[in-house]
Amino acid sequence: PGDGVKKAFVRGDRVTAECIMPCGKCYYCKKGLYHLCDDENGFLEGGFAEYMLLPKNALIHKVSKDIPAVEAALCEPLSCSAYAVNQTGMGMEDTVVISGLGAIGMGMLQFALLRNPKRVIGIDTNDALCEIAKKLGAAEVLNPMKEDVTKRIMELTDGVGCDIYMEATGNPASVETGMNCLRKQGMLFIYSVFKKKAEIDLNQISEFKELRVIGGHLSPGAFPYTIDCLEKGKINAKVMVTDIFA
Ligand SMILES: [Zn+2]
Structure with missing residues (x-):
């Protein structure tokens, strides 16, 4: 010093x-x-x-x-994941979806599991990352290049939708997926940095689902x-x- x-x-x-x-x-x-x-x-x-x-x-x-x-x-990066998970206030009855399993998303997955929610579902297009997420304890890991992610999340939640969707890809398409697979009054938590603007139906936030949209930055x-x-x-x-x- x-x-x-x-x-x-x-x-x-x-x-x-x-x-x-x-x-x-x-x-x-x-x-x-x-x-x-x-x-x-x-x-x-x-x-x-x-x-x-x-x-x-x-x-x-x-x-x-x-x-x-x-x-x-x-x-x-891990402290960013910890902060993000803490900001959602997720609890034991929540179905949590983490979209993007890079450094931040993989950290979110681990900190989310420490809070012991009902289930944590991961989403990524990279099979190697999906495998790691499974080993760490994700209930299910979905690859949007191979399957209809929204359909699968609706199946897993008896047609209700997930409680919390954490966006960690930086891809606007993932935001749209989140809005589609969240339940009414679910939480869309956006942590990513985006290069492109998203095209979203704002009625999902108001009339249709009364979503809660929360942002996060740093840790x-x-x-x-x-x-x-x-x-x-x-x-x-x-x-x-x-x-x-x-
Ligand atoms: Zn200042």
């Missing part, structure tokens, strides 16, 4: 950092919503490197020596819980690592 930095860390500590560096002064920071900070330059860069400079306003968390480096490197407050889960072996981060380059 450099001069003038609060000595919360000592040489040899293992740490990870959040990607946002909030200004601490804007409307949202003052409200404690630091992940929505207005400072557009408040992002930490250079993470994919051997050495990294963490400025004094970086949000740094200690990682115990019990967590292998390859797993500790996944603290950030405020979720790092300590995520690190704790990794320390206790509650989350399998290794299964998400396909290649190691260093």
